[in-house]
Amino acid sequence: MKLFLVLFFISLSDFISGQSITGKVIVGSTEKSGSFVSIQLLDHFNKQIVDKTYTDSEGNFKFEKVRVLSLDLKLTSIEYGDTLFQNIFFSDDTTLLLDIYKPCKYDQSGKNKGCPACHKKDQVIPILYGLIVPPQGKEKKFWSRVDVEFKLGGCSITRCDPHWYCKRDKINF
């Protein structure tokens, strides 16, 4: 009973002074660091925001004097959107490794030009992104090649965009 009380007071004093949570945000198994990711620390039970911070250029972050026993971490990255890590318990200073990688359905087609519908390559053209300005004096020739030799994908570029267009099936992949 005595031991129990001692342990109880130790853990209670830890809880009152708060604990530190350090961690690193990574992107996939390559351990590319998730730099400048916003992190919100929420109380798991009432969903209130307890604290917030950003990762540094190496993906590291630190929260100090955390007095919540079960928390959620909401990570927001420009590239990968929101990732929620829920119901993390800790009873001592904790270091977390958080992976925000999300697979892209176009990852495979980057290297494979074969159309997923007709399984052929003869009508497949690349999709070009960005503001593409034709060379001066060759505007007419340039525009005649659009949708024949290549397709324009526009200036809205995410980390998950199709690489190819099949003219036969009119699909991006």
Ligand SMILES: [Zn+2]
């Ligand atoms: Zn096709």
